[in-house]
Amino acid sequence: MNKVKVVVAGFRGRMGSEALRMIEKHDDLELVAGLDMDNAGQKVKDISGLPDFDATIYTDINQCLQDVQADVLIDLTTPEVGYLHTKTAIEYGVRPVVGTTGFTSEQLEELTDLAEERGVGAVIAPNFAIGAVLMMEFSKWAAKYFPDVEIIEKHHDQKLDAPSGTAVKTAELIKEERQSKQQGHPDEKETIPGARGADVDGMHIHSVRLPGLVAHQEVIFGGPGENLTIKHDSFHRESFMSGIKLSIDHVMKLDILVYGLENLLE
Ligand SMILES: NC(=O)C1=CN([C@@H]2O[C@H](COP(=O)(O)OP(=O)(O)OC[C@H]3O[C@@H](n4cnc5c(N)ncnc54)[C@H](O)[C@@H]3O)[C@@H](O)[C@H]2O)C=CC1
Ligand SMILES: O=C(O)C1=N[C@H](C(=O)O)C[C@H](O)C1
Numbered sequence: 001m002n003k004v005k006v007v008v009a010g011f012r013g014r015m016g017s018e019a020l021r022m023i024e025k026h027d028d029l030e031l032v033a034g035l036d037m038d039n040a041g042q043k044v045k046d047i048s049g050l051p052d053f054d055a056t057i058y059t060d061i062n063q064c065l066q067d068v069q070a071d072v073l074i075d076l077t078t079p080e081v082g083y084l085h086t087k088t089a090i091e092y093g094v095r096p097v098v099g100t101t102g103f104t105s106e107q108l109e110e111l112t113d114l115a116e117e118r119g120v121g122a123v124i125a126p127n128f129a130i131g132a133v134l135m136m137e138f139s140k141w142a143a144k145y146f147p148d149v150e151i152i153e154k155h156h157d158q159k160l161d162a163p164s165g166t167a168v169k170t171a172e173l174i175k176e177e178r179q180s181k182q183q184g185h186p187d188e189k190e191t192i193p194g195a196r197g198a199d200v201d202g203m204h205i206h207s208v209r210l211p212g213l214v215a216h217q218e219v220i221f222g223g224p225g226e227n228l229t230i231k232h233d234s235f236h237r238e239s240f241m242s243g244i245k246l247s248i249d250h251v252m253k254l255d256i257l258v259y260g261l262e263n264l265l266e
Contacts, residue, residue, distance in 0.1 A: 003028055004248060007070045007094070009035040009061070009085050010077035014158075015099060015237055017050060019074055022241040024051045029248065031055045032068045035085075061085050065092040072248055075100050079161055083107050090120045095251045097244060098124040101165025112257045121254025125261040126165030128243025132217070133261045135232035136166070139219040140173040142228055146221035147178045150197075154208040154216040162207040163198055166217055169260060171200040174219075178203075 006023060010016035011034040023029045031053045034044045040060075044053040058064035065073075065088065073089040075082045075098045082100030089096040090111065103111075108124065115122045127133065143149060153167040182202040190196055197206040215234040220227060234240065243261050250264045258264060 001028060003030040004252060005030050005032045005069060005071045006248070007031075007033045007035055007064060007068065007073045009073060009075045009081075010100075011044065011050070012036045012047065013076055015076040015240065016074075018237040018241060019076060019244060020044070020051050020053065022245060024053075026245065029245075032070050033058055033064050035059070035061060035064050035073075061088045065089065065094055070094045072097055072251060074098075074244065074248075079103060083111075086111055086122070086124070087114065090114050090118055090122060093118065093120055095121045095254070096123070097247045097251055098122070099126075099128055099240065099244065101126050101168075102161035103165075108259060112259070115255075115257035119255045121251045122257040123247040123251050123254070123261075123264070124257065124259050125243060125247060126169040127215075128240035128247065128261060129215075129232070129234050130243060130261075130265075131239070132166055132215075132232045132234065133243070133265065135217065135219065135230050136170045136173050137262055138230050139170055139221075140177050142219075142221050142230065143174040143177040146223050146228060147181050148183050148222040149174060149178070149203055150183075150220050150222075151203065151205045152208065152218045152220070153205065154210070154213050156213050156215075157209045157211050159209060162209070163205045164207065164215070164217070166215070167205045167207070168200075170217070170219060171203055171205060173262075174203065175201055 034057045039057045042057050044055045073096045075085045079102030086096045151167050153164045197204040218231045220229050
């Protein structure tokens with residue numbers, strides 16, 4: 001069996017370490033390198049608490065992709081680093097599967113163009129949990145009937161970007177269905193700045209950050225005399241792993257960049 005050779009960037013992090021455990025469970029995947037901030041030259045198995053992989057650790061993506069033969073780069077790092085890693089991987093002809101959130105729309109456009117120009121498959125998904133993808137799709141559908149909507153996303157307090165990539169993607173999907181609309185009272189004023197959250201085309205997004213949370217979102221629709229709430233909770237990072245595996249399987253057959261797991265689901 002030809003195994004898919006995978007590099008995991010951010011392998012020491014909350015998501016990256018879970019991705020290593022996912023790779024360990026799949027016979028068709030092989031970890032060929034780990035990329036993170038330190039321990040260059042050591043082996044992944046030397047780091048306590050991580051699976052027993054013989055793969056070498058790198059801190060520089062160029063060095064890593066020159067040294068190892070890789071098919072796929074999984075990136076689970078930070079917005080700035082994730083963007084650079086994705087761009088570099090495409091330039092080396094290595095297919096990126098990116099969970100890192102916080103990319104700007106300009107960066108997404110640039111990466112999309114680069115992948116197309118080089119004919120390299122790539123997947124960028126703000127949320128790999130199947131339930132979250134369904135929440136976003138159901139929200140898009142509901143927006144057809146309920147144009148008044150507010151998004152509340154709740155995450156652990158170590159998260160760097162706000163609003164979450166999932167909330168931004170949800171708003172983008174709703175925008176495809178809903179006419180631009182300024183919500184609330186036309187004379188509404190914030191007596192404390194930020195009280196009404198972020199404004200995306202008249203929709204409001206509220207970001208909660210607390211210890212104890214993992215990743216949660218409610219999309220609340222309001223109509224005359226009724227409310228509809230569509231809610232998703234990730235209680236464990238294992239929830240994202242089947243989406244990463246699905247993306248690896250698909251990216252091997254792609255020659256363009258796909259943004260959003262919904263575009264890979266049947
Ligand atoms: N798409 C999805 O389904 C999900 C996406 N995420 C996103 O994944 C990203 C990572 O999240 P967490 O694992 O919670 O963060 P984390 O902080 O636990 O892990 C980030 C890892 O990246 C490493 N890193 C930072 N700078 C680096 C550099 N210059 N070179 C190499 N490695 C570097 C850190 O050392 C750390 O190991 C975030 O952007 C988050 O929003 C998180 C959960 C689900
Ligand atoms: O940082 C996280 O934890 C998560 N990030 C992604 C996002 O920004 O939407 C996905 C999920 O919500 C967890």
